[in-house]
Amino acid sequence: xxxxxxxxxxxxxxxxxxxxxxxxxxxxxxxxxxxxxxxxxxxxxxxxxxxxxxxxxxxxxxxxxxxxxxxxxxxxxxxxxxxxxxxxxxxxxxxxxxxxxxxxxxxxxxxxxxxxxxxxxxxxxxxxxxxxxxxxxxxxxxxxxxxxxxxxxxxxxxxxxxxxxxxxxxxxxxxxxxxxxxxxxxxxxxxxxxxxxxxxxxxxxxxxxxxxxxxxxxxxxxxxxxxxxxxxxxxxxxxxxxxxxxxxxxxxxxxxxxxxxxxxxxxxxxxxxxxxxxxxxxxxxxxxxxxxxxxxxxxxxxxxxxxxxxxxxxxxxxxxxxxxxxxxxxxxxxxxxxxxxxxxxxxxxxxxxxx
Ligand code: AMP
Ligand code: MG
Numbered sequence: 001x002x003x004x005x006x007x008x009x010x011x012x013x014x015x016x017x018x019x020x021x022x023x024x025x026x027x028x029x030x031x032x033x034x035x036x037x038x039x040x041x042x043x044x045x046x047x048x049x050x051x052x053x054x055x056x057x058x059x060x061x062x063x064x065x066x067x068x069x070x071x072x073x074x075x076x077x078x079x080x081x082x083x084x085x086x087x088x089x090x091x092x093x094x095x096x097x098x099x100x101x102x103x104x105x106x107x108x109x110x111x112x113x114x115x116x117x118x119x120x121x122x123x124x125x126x127x128x129x130x131x132x133x134x135x136x137x138x139x140x141x142x143x144x145x146x147x148x149x150x151x152x153x154x155x156x157x158x159x160x161x162x163x164x165x166x167x168x169x170x171x172x173x174x175x176x177x178x179x180x181x182x183x184x185x186x187x188x189x190x191x192x193x194x195x196x197x198x199x200x201x202x203x204x205x206x207x208x209x210x211x212x213x214x215x216x217x218x219x220x221x222x223x224x225x226x227x228x229x230x231x232x233x234x235x236x237x238x239x240x241x242x243x244x245x246x247x248x249x250x251x252x253x254x255x256x257x258x259x260x261x262x263x264x265x266x267x268x269x270x271x272x273x274x275x276x277x278x279x280x281x282x283x284x285x286x287x288x289x290x291x292x293x294x295x296x297x298x299x300x301x302x303x304x305x306x307x308x309x310x311x312x313x314x315x316x317x318x319x320x321x322x323x324x325x326x327x328x329x330x331x332x333x334x335x336x337x338x339x340x341x342x343x344x345x346x347x348x349x350x351x352x353x354x355x
Contacts, residue, residue, distance in 0.1 A: 041131040
């Protein structure tokens with residue numbers, strides 16, 4: 001076998017056409033026999049298993065330490081494959097799939113009985129998407145499987161956007177990681193429920209609310225609305241109620257704009273330094289010069305939300321790795337992909353400071 005093992009987890013690299021064929025075949029066999037393989041997608045790495053095999057799916061929950069009431073997204077390779085999972089495919093689903101698939105949009109539809117309860121955490125609906133990463137699509141095609149795949153991290157940690165992040169969290173716990181390079185979108189898919197009319201946004205992600213409304217030519221209910229981290233009384237989607245994406249160092253999110261936001265960040269930083277704590281900063285390029293000689297990770301320019309999304313999880317992991325004892329994060333505007341970034345930062349934060 002040409003591949004390296006890390007604590008017994010095979011790192012399947014696919015850097016030549018021959019290696020890619022072999023890696024896909026190897027990964028395919030593992031999935032078919034009920035094993036776990038982390039797979040690259042355009043959003044984040046997913047922890048893949050055969051979605052219709054309850055034993056395999058059960059291991060996903062065990063390995064991640066994922067709460068049993070948080071359902072999984074099932075990955076397919078075509079709209080036809082959706083018919084093998086969903087009891088009903090409304091016109092809106094077809095329209096959205098034609099428009100955004102393959103891509104970072106997950107649709108929640110009524111499920112067929114053959115989808116095991118454990119996959120959907122006992123719900124009568126199933127979340128489905130077609131990923132845009134070529135290796136993920138090839139794997140679905142070659143295996144003929146529908147692949148359940150939540151993010152391939154330990155539950156609660158920042159999601160993995162590189163194969164090495166998966167190994168950091170899961171080496172020795174899963175059979176293999178298929179290395180497809182860095183994930184270009186960098187935040188998880190948008191989750192949209194089509195169980196009722198009008199549709200309800202359950203998680204902001206790679207496809208924006210504005211894009212969805214434009215494609216459907218109708219309003220969508222934003223079910224994610226004010227989510228100051230922590231509990232919301234009646235979550236529409238199980239995943240909404242958990243703290244997520246957390247760094248080891250406590251993260252303070254400073255929302256707002258302009259000079260007031262900057263002053264808040266400078267003040268906080270000084271306060272932590274007086275306490276003798278090593279401060280890490282997660283800021284935009286425009287803010288970097290105000291924090292010279294400090295531990296800084298940039299999210300790119302404030303005017304480029306997609307770049308911020310692509311950098312986000314990696315930057316969080318790096319701040320931990322570089323020894324930050326406390327993290328101050330600069331809030332972005334709640335627009336475009338900034339909405340998805342802010343959703344993740346609010347869930348990662350121990351405290352949100354509004355300026
Ligand atoms: P993850 O796989 O970690 O990216 O999380 C999947 C997200 O999709 C979680 O927030 C789930 O709560 C949500 N989800 C999955 N299936 C359903 C469903 N049937 N109904 C509502 N939300 C769902
Ligand atoms: Mg996740």
